[in-house]
Amino acid sequence: MPYPAPPLPLPTLAQDAADAQSFFEMFFWSSDPIGLVFIWVLVLLSVVSVTLTIRFALLHRRASILPQETRREIETLLGQKKYRDAIDYANADASFLGKVTSHALSEAPNGFGAMERAVEETGDAETARMLRPIELLNVLGNIAPMMGLFGTVYGMIVAFQSLVASGGSPDPRELAAGISTALVTTLWGLVVAIPALAGYALVRNKVDALTGEAILIAEELISIFKPSGKKKNKPESSRPERPTPKPDA
Secondary structure: OOOOOOOOOOOOOOHHHHHHHHHHHHHHHHOHHHHHHHHHHHHHHHHHHHHHHHHHHHHEEEOHHHHHHHHHHHHHHHHHHHHHHHHHHHOOOOOOHHHHHHHHHHOOOOHHHHHHHHHHHHHOOOOHHHHHHHHHHHHHHHHHHHHHHHHHHHHHHHHHHHHOOOOOOOOOOHEEEEEHHHHHHHHHHHHHHHHHHHHHHHHHHHHHHHHHHHHHHHHHHHHHOOOOOOOOOOOOOOOOOOOOOOOOO
């Protein structure tokens, strides 16, 4: 009579804790102190890059660059020829459209050409001011792989030094520790670089698109100040002149 198969052992809390500890040691720990510093610096940089990406995405929205309420209010005031109220409203508005329109309306006494130049110059200056902090993501995306590569080279040097010190028969644990440090630092360098560069490209393209649209709308708002062409003067009379009589021969 065949005996029943013994029941499979259920996972215990000790096994779960051991698995969690091995996972932590695999990606967040290194027996080498220098490798450990590289790993945690890259971990912190990954948190910083994700935080900056979310912050810039929330900061540079359509509502803060090109609010529809600002456009409607300025358009209404200019249509009612309340130019002073339009200037005051634009000065009080902190959006990109409000700043560009405010500088353009302030140049109204100098002519329409000065207003157009004010739109272009203010738009370029404000766009550069908005894009300057976003360059941090680009810097992180380019530095992080270099730091990961530095950790990779360091880990391989440690692995080969243990091989040399043991005379060609090293302890597998010491050799694996150096190789593990090399691979983990490479991994975290990519974890920092990929989201940072992706966030930089997405946020920068969004800012470029919204600021370009805001400049076009500002030019449309000030188009009412554009002087019309001069009309040609019509001749007072279209009748042909009477020919001068020739003297008799």
